[in-house]
Amino acid sequence: MLLKTSVPKLTSLPTARAASTRASMQSRYNTRVLSAPAYAAKRQQHFMRSLAVITAAAGVATVSQYYLNDGRLLNTAHAEAPSTAEQPDIQFEKPRKRGATKEENRDLVSSQHLQVRRSWENPGVYACGSNAGKVVAPDSDASYIKTPRRIKFFDGKLLRDIKLDSNFGAAIDEQGNLLQWGVDYSKETTQPTVTLKGKNLISLAISKDRIMGLSSSGKVYSLPVSAADQAAGTKPSESSWIPFWSSTSPISYRTITPSDMSYSEKVSTIAGGQEHALLLTSKGRLFSMASATDAFPTRGQLGVPGLSWDNKPTGPYYQPHELTTLRGFKIAKIACGDYHSIVADTDGRVFSFGNNTSGQLGFDYNTESAVVDTPALLPLQKLYAGSSQTPVVTSVAAGGANSYLTVDATKIASRNSDGRHIGRVTADTFACGAGIYGSLGNSRWTHVQGTPTKIPALSSLFEYDETNNTVIPIRLASISAGNKHVAAVMNNVAHTGALNTDGETYWGRDIVFWGGNEHYQLGTGKRNNVNTPTYIQPLDQVAERKVRGKEEHRFQITPRSTVRLADGRKVSMEQRVECGRDCTAIYSGV
Template sequence: MNIVSRTFCSATRPGLGATSVRTRLLKCGIRTIHSTPARHGFRLKNSFIAGGILTIGAGAFLLTNNIDAEQKLADIGVFTWGYNGRKVVLPGSQDDAIKTPQSIPYFEGAELRDLVLGDDISVAVTANGDLVQWGNGYDPTVTVPEVVLAGKNIIRAVISQNTIYALTAKGDKIFSIPGSKAKQLELDTESETKRWYFSIFSSFSKNLAFKTINVPLQRSETVQDIVTGSQHALILTSKGRVFSAVTGSNPVYSTEGQLGVPILLGTDQDNLVLPEKVHEIVTLRGIEIVQIAAGSFHSVVRDNEGHVWTFGSNAYGQLGIDFTIETAFVPIPSLVPLDRLYNTRGLADTVCKYIAAGGDNTYFSVENKKKNEIDLWVSGSGLFGQHGTGRFMHMQGTPIRVKSLSGLKEFVNDKSQNIPIKSISIGKKHVAVVLDNAKSDNGEVKRELLLWGGNDWFQLGNGKRSQLARPTHVNTFVGSDVDKLPRRGGEFTDKRQNLTEGTSRQGKRVEATITCGNYNTAVYWKVE
C-alpha cells in the first residue's frame, strides 16, 4: 500500500507585495515570471491563488504555492511545450520543439472552457464560448491566435482529420468547421444570396462556412460529450445513447471497427463509409453509458454500473483483450472482463470509475470494493514506456496494473482514504495523470501531477529527450537558482508540482487542467 505524502513550500502569505512575494519565492528556489496586478477579475477562495508561473528547467509552469490573486492574476493563462513544427504549440515561435513549458502571450490572464492541440491546428474555447484557432494548418501566416467562431456558446471542441467539431453549451448542436482558414471563408452561392437579401434590412457580416452535424435526438435529449480518434467520432447523449461517425470531409474505404457498427467496416470502393453521417451503436441500446473515450482507431465506453466495452483496432491489445487473428479488430462493443484481473477467488467486487484512451492505449481506473482500493490498469502499446510499469513492451492485451498509481491512500482527519484519478490525458507516446487529492485544512486543492512515456519532442516538459517508463512528478526547481534550494542528505528536496482549483468572481469553478496532444502538452485554467 502506497502512502502519498505532500510537502509544499509556504513562500507567501496574504498581504505580501509583489517584491516580497518574489523575494520569498526565490528563497524556496522558485523564480517568478510575472508580478503584475490583476486585470481579468479573477479571485480564488480565501483570496489566494495557486496558479502562478514558475520554471522547470528553463521554462514556465503553474505554481501551487499561495500567492495573492491581485498580485499574480496575469500568470493565469495557457502554457505549452513539445512539438511545434506546425506552430500548434507556440504560434510565432521559429522553434520546432518547445523544450520546457512556455506561456502563449495571447492567453495571458485568460480562462478557457476547452483546449485541444492538434497535429496541424490547435483550438481553444474562451470563457464566453468563442472558438479561437492557430497553427499552420489554419493559416501559416498567422502568428497570433484568431477568433474564428463567436456567439455560438461553445462548451467543447475536438479535432479529427483537420476538422473541428464544436459542441454548444445547450447540447443541441455540433458544428463541423474546416480547419483551414481558406476553407472556412468559402461561401456557397445559395448562402451568399440569402445573406445578401437579409443584409438589405439588417447589418451584414461574413461568417465562416460551417455545417451542423445531424444527431437524431429524442425529445428532451441533448448531447453530453464528443470525442474523436484519427478518423472517427463518438457522441454521448443525456439518455446514455452512443452514436459514431467518420470524421473529415472524405469517405473512408475501410475502418477497423471503431464505429461499433459492423456494416460500416467498409471493405472496398463499393462500400465507402460516408463522412459525418451519424449512426447509433444499437448494440449498446438499453445500457446507460456515462463516459466515452477514443484512441486513434479504437473506442471505449463505460456504463453507470462500472462496466466497460471496447471496440475497434486491437493491434496492440488496446481493447483490453489479448491479440489473436480473430481479435485483430472487433467491430461490436465487447465487455472487458475487469473482474478477472483480480485472481482472488471471489474477493474482488470491481467497478470501473474512469476510462481514458489515446493513441494505441487504454486506461481503466478500477475500484476493488472488497479491499477498498482503487487501481489503475493499462493495455495497448508500451514501446515508449506508456504503461508506466518501468518496462518497455511492444503490446499488452490483458490489462496490467500501474503499481505506482494503484492502492494510493492519504490521511485526512486522521483517517486513511483512497486517492482516485481526477483525469488522464494521452498522446501518441506520452501520458499525463492528475490525482484527485483531498482538500487541505484551509480548503485548498493541490492535485498531484505525473507524466511519463515518450519524450522525443520534449512533450514531458523537463527539457530532456529521454523516455520515462514510470509516472514521474514534475519538480519546481530552476537551474540557475539550484543553490538556493534546501538540501536533505546532500540531495535537493523534491518539490512536486501540483494543480489546483478556485472560484471566479462570477462564482464559477476554475481549475488547472492538463491536456496532451499527439506530441505536445498544455496546461490551462478551465472554467465551467
C-alpha cells in the same frame, strides 16, 4: 727364642700419594704460569674490539640525534600536554530570508503555496513539445520547446477547453468562441484567431483535419481546420436576434444532429480519433460518426458491424449512427484513440471496439480478428481473480494505440478473508495497448499488451482524511492521453482555503507524466522516454528561483477554487492538462 718380624711403617703410602698430588698440581700451576702472557694478550684483543663497536654505535646515535634535533645534540624537554578529544566541525544552517509580509513568508515556507497563488494571479497557457507546426510557441522558430513555456497570447485568459495537434491548435475562450492557430490553420497567421463565434461552445474534439465543438445547448458543430477550406466551403445561414432576419456565416461549418432524439435529450459529451468521433447523449445513448474529410473509418472504430463506405446509409457520409448493440446499457464515459473506441456504462462495465493490433481494446491480439467492429465487453473480473474484490470502472481514457481504466475494487466476504477489510475500496489504474514508448506506465517496454496491466505508481494508494478520521483511497481526478504520452492528476486532498497566517499554506494536487518524449512533450527538459509516472518541475521556474533559490520542487496543479482575478472579477477556475499529438498544454480553465 724370640723371632723378630719386620713391620712396614703405616705412613709410607699416604706420603707417596700426597707427593704425587703435589707434583700434579705443581705441574698444572707451572703450565698456567707459563701461558699467562698469551691469555692476557687474547683478553686485551676482545676488549679492544668491544670498545670499538660501542664507540661506533655511540657515534651513529650522536649524529642521528644531531639531525633529528635540527642541529642540536640535546633536545629541549617539555611536559607532555594532556590528550583531548577532537572537537566536531559544527556547521549551522544559514538563516532563511524572511519576507516583509505574511504572504511572502508563506511563499518562502512552501513551494506549493507559491505555485497555487501564481496560478490565480497569472492565469494562462503553458505548452511544451514539438513546435514544428507553430502550436506550442507560435512566436518562436524553435523546433522543440523542452519545458512548459507560456503562450503569450493567452496571458491572463481563461479557457473552457483546448486541444492540440502537432500542426494545429484549437481552444475555446471564456465567452465560448473558438480560436485556432498553427500552420495547418494558416501559415500567414501565427497568433490564435477567433473563427467560430457566438456558439457558446463548452468542449472540443479533433480529427486529423476537422474540429468539432459542443455547445452548452447540446448542438455539435464541425468545421475544417484550414482557414482556406473555411473560406471556400459552404457557409450556412445563421439566424439573428432580429426577428425574420438571417445572415450567412463568415466561415464554412456543419451542424451535427443525431437522429431520433427525444425532446429533452441532447448531446452531452464528444470524443474524437483520427477519422471518427463519438457522441454521448444525456440519456446514455451512444452515436458514432466519420469525422475526417478525406477518409472513412474502416477499422471498426464506429462500432457498427459491417459498416463501410460502400454500404453506408443514404445521406451525408458524416451522419451519426446509433450503436444499437449497446441499447439497454446507459453509457456514461467515452474515449477515442486514433483508431479505436472505449466506453463505460453507469454500472462500471467497459466495452471496446475498433483496431486491436496493439491490444488497445483490452484483448490479446489475434491476426484473424485484428479489427473488432462490434462493442465487446471487457472481462474485468479476470483482473481480480482470487482477490475477493469486485471491480467497477469509474473512468476511461484513450490516445494513440492505448487505453486506460480507473477501477474501484471493493473487498467482499470470502472463506479466508479478514472480516475487518470487507467493504474496503482500493483504487487502481490499468493500461493496455502499445508500450514501446513507455506509455503503459508499468516500468516495462512492451510492444503489445492485450490484457490490461496495472500501473503500480497509480494503484492501491491511500491517505488519511483528517475531517472524517479515516483512511481513504487516492483516486485519479483526471487522465489525459496523447498519441504516445500520458498525464494523470491525482485526486489527493488539496488545500486552497488557507487563512492569512504565517504557518497555513495552500497546496494543490499531484500530477505525473510518462510515455514517449521524443519531442520533449513530457516537459522534463530531457528527451528520453519514461515508462513510469514521474514528476516535473514547477511551471514558473523563474519565480521559484527568485523566491526559493536553488531548491527543487515538483509541479502541483491547482484544483478548482473561487478566486478574484486581477480585473476584480470573481470566478471559479482550475488548472487542467491536455496531452495532444507530440505536445502538451497546461491551462487555466473555467
